[in-house]
Amino acid sequence: MKLDSPEIKRIIKERSLYMCLECGKCSASCPRLLTGKEYSPRLLAHKLIAEPGDLAYIQNAVWECLTCGLCEERCPSGVQFSQAILDLRAELSKALGLTGFRAHDGAVHSWMRIMTSPRLEQNRLDWLTPELKVATDGPVAFFTGCVPYFDVFFSNIGVDTLSLSSDAIRLLNFLDIEPVVLGNERCCGHDLLWTGDRDNFAALCRLNYQEFKDHGVEEVITNCPECYQALGTYMPQVIEGFDLKVTLLIDLLEREVNKGGLSFRPLEQKVTYQDPCRLGRGAGRYEEPRNLLKRVPGLELVEMANNRHSAICCGNSSFINCDAFSKRIQAARLDQARDTGAETLVTACPKCMIHTSCALRDPAPGPQAPLKVRGLVSILAEQIEWAQDETPRRKSGAGGGSRGDKI
Amino acid sequence: MARVNILGIACNWSPWCCYNAAGQAGLELPSNFKIMRVMCIGRINQALILRAFEHGADGVILLECEDSDCRYGPGPELGHSNVARVRRLLHYLGIGQKRLKEMTFQADQKQELVDALWEFAGRIEKMGPNPGKPGRERKAS
Ligand code: SF4
Ligand code: SF4
Numbered sequence: 296m297k298l299d300s301p302e303i304k305r306i307i308k309e310r311s312l313y314m315c316l317e318c319g320k321c322s323a324s325c326p327r328l329l330t331g332k333e334y335s336p337r338l339l340a341h342k343l344i345a346e347p348g349d350l351a352y353i354q355n356a357v358w359e360c361l362t363c364g365l366c367e368e369r370c371p372s373g374v375q376f377s378q379a380i381l382d383l384r385a386e387l388s389k390a391l392g393l394t395g396f397r398a399h400d401g402a403v404h405s406w407m408r409i410m411t412s413p414r415l416e417q418n419r420l421d422w423l424t425p426e427l428k429v430a431t432d433g434p435v436a437f438f439t440g441c442v443p444y445f446d447v448f449f450s451n452i453g454v455d456t457l458s459l460s461s462d463a464i465r466l467l468n469f470l471d472i473e474p475v476v477l478g479n480e481r482c483c484g485h486d487l488l489w490t491g492d493r494d495n496f497a498a499l500c501r502l503n504y505q506e507f508k509d510h511g512v513e514e515v516i517t518n519c520p521e522c523y524q525a526l527g528t529y530m531p532q533v534i535e536g537f538d539l540k541v542t543l544l545i546d547l548l549e550r551e552v553n554k555g556g557l558s559f560r561p562l563e564q565k566v567t568y569q570d571p572c573r574l575g576r577g578a579g580r581y582e583e584p585r586n587l588l589k590r591v592p593g594l595e596l597v598e599m600a601n602n603r604h605s606a607i608c609c610g611n612s613s614f615i616n617c618d619a620f621s622k623r624i625q626a627a628r629l630d631q632a633r634d635t636g637a638e639t640l641v642t643a644c645p646k647c648m649i650h651t652s653c654a655l656r657d658p659a660p661g662p663q664a665p666l667k668v669r670g671l672v673s674i675l676a677e678q679i680e681w682a683q684d685e686t687p688r689r690k691s692g693a694g695g696g697s698r699g700d701k702i
Numbered sequence: 703m704a705r706v707n708i709l710g711i712a713c714n715w716s717p718w719c720c721y722n723a724a725g726q727a728g729l730e731l732p733s734n735f736k737i738m739r740v741m742c743i744g745r746i747n748q749a750l751i752l753r754a755f756e757h758g759a760d761g762v763i764l765l766e767c768e769d770s771d772c773r774y775g776p777g778p779e780l781g782h783s784n785v786a787r788v789r790r791l792l793h794y795l796g797i798g799q800k801r802l803k804e805m806t807f808q809a810d811q812k813q814e815l816v817d818a819l820w821e822f823a824g825r826i827e828k829m830g831p832n833p834g835k836p837g838r839e840r841k842a843s
Contacts, residue, residue, distance in 0.1 A: 392841065400749030405756040409795055409834040416796040416833065447790045448748060451783075 299347040302386055307343055310379035314372040315340045321366030321376060326607055327359055330623035334359040336366050336376055343383075357383045358395035359616060362489055363608035364576035384491030395490055398617035399448075403486065406444055410481040411498035419443050420478050422457050427464045429476040432510045437464055437474035438517040438526065441482050442645050454652040454668075456645035462676035463518040463544050469681055470551060474516060477506055483525035485573075486613040496525075500533040507539060514540040516547065518672055520574035520644050532701060543574075544672065545583050545643065552590055559678040561593035566674075567637035568596060569628070569651065570606035571644035584643050584671050591678050599631040607631070609642075609650040625654035633664050643671040706760035706826050710737040710819065711746055715773055717765035717807045720815040729816045732823035743767070744777030748788040755797055757840050761826035764804045765815065771808065797834050801826065 307313060321336040322328050328335055339356040342349050362377040370376065388394070397404060409415070422443055423429060429437070442456040449456075467474050484499035503526075507515065517523050520543075527541035551557050568588065574580050581603040588596050601607045610624040611617050629651065632640045642648055651668050712718050718739055724731070740746060743766040754762050764785065769778040789799045805818050 400747060400753070402747070402749035402752050405749060405752040406791060406795060408836075408840070409752070409756050409797070412834045412836065414833040414835075417794060418796055419794045421794070443794055444791060447787055447794070450787060 388491035
């Protein structure tokens with residue numbers, strides 16, 4: 296089989312692969328390659344254009360990428376590499392099946408696909424405690440994503456991704472918002488989309504959209520960068536007449552903080568911040584999370600050597616290709632975090648939390664400074680100070696979207 | 703009655719002995735029952751069970767050795783912890799914990815094994831298809 300179908304050619308053209316100068320900057324930035332994996336984005340671009348008969352190389356390489364977007368950041372020619380990977384995975388899986396190596400035997404993707412069944416009636420709200428004020432119907436919803444599932448599945452590594460949702464709701468409640476939390480919300484589909492399973496991604500989109508509509512939802516607030524991308528950028532491409540507003544919680548918080556409606560109690564702590572790929576390079580939110588952290592008096596934010604545009608991925612994406620090279624990426628990232636002298640690694644994404652928490656448990660060659668992993672919203676929710684005389688009202692927010700991200 | 707699919711995941715040692723002996727003795731098994739052999743119940747992870755439901759199983763029965771009979775040592779401990787977690791996931795998903803059953807057997811309990819399978823098949827038939835069942839057959843992935 297030769298990969299020169301019109302569909303593949305269209306991807307090469309649309310994602311600007313023809314613009315490649317073969318300068319090699321992408322490969323010199325790629326964390327997979329830099330940790331020793333036999334994989335090169337430059338060579339993949341070359342093979343696709345010049346040697347489409349090398350199916351073995353191409354098929355392997357397409358599933359190797361973390362889709363972290365670091366290469367795109369450096370490419371002088373505007374090659375949309377991770378978008379090309381997104382399209383190629385969909386195309387190759389149509390022809391050859393879903394062949395990427397899935398971590399955890401594909402259990403995570405399995406529950407995501409189970410959620411495409413319309414008959415499912417989930418019991419996913421057990422974690423809601425009475426102090427969290429939520430509604431069943433209304434214009435503003437909070438999208439929790441898969442965090443209840445993650446905490447059960449990964450309970451052996453003691454990760455608490457649910458804290459991201461409960462603390463987000465706590466913050467919304469402070470702002471007088473009682474969000475709708477849907478009992479039958481499905482996975483946003485991010486991981487299925489990025490592993491080439493477009494049919495099931497679309498099925499999840501349709502079910503979620505219907506669920507929002509059935510409960511009168513007009514705006515969806517989310518705290519997970521991947522949900523934000525899936526709902527804000529890709530769901531509108533699947534749903535005709537999509538008219539929901541998708542808001543990132545940190546955008547909303549930043550507006551409120553800037554209005555002076557929120558203040559924080561001091562926290563004497565040195566922290567560093569891990570930019571999630573979908574939030575930083577994906578959605579361009581580099582300063583918003585940092586600005587929020589800087590609002591906490593006493594909190595000292597120190598940057599890792601690679602930060603913002605050049606931040607390094609937490610080592611894994613969409614639960615594929617977790618291997619020795621992912622571990623090396625993670626170990627190097629944790630070293631960078633420790634080198635700052637910070638005691639806490641703050642992140643804004645449940646997946647970063649899972650992967651860094653997992654890596655922190657790995658045996659290390661020598662004594663290591665202790666490092667905690669915490670969600671940005673959890674720090675904010677814990678330090679917030681509610682001034683009784685002020686009742687800040689929120690205004691509307693911006694929707695999702697980033698460059699070149701049509702599917 | 704709706705046609706349902708039952709999957710058994712059996713440890714290679716005592717339960718598989720029972721299954722073999724039942725076959726040799728010509729004992730009848732439910733026709734909608736399929737069996738998969740693993741070396742130890744410690745091999746069962748959350749994925750095996752989730753993927754069974756994803757691909758259309760309506761009930762999954764784990765056929766295990768008694769803990770003290772384990773040929774490997776820590777197998778049951780690991781297996782039980784995985785099963786406990788996946789039960790919680792099945793509850794969240796709305797598939798329900800009743801569709802997953804664990805039973806232990808000694809090597810000479812062929813009749814008990816056959817009875818357990820018939821009883822489980824009857825229970826699942828009453829419950830009907832698993833609500834997470836795919837609309838059409840999923841390709842193996
Ligand atoms: S997106 Fe990230 S992992 Fe993929 S080729 Fe580019 S730098 Fe490497
Ligand atoms: S950085 Fe861009 S132009 Fe340079 S080799 Fe990579 S894809 Fe080609």
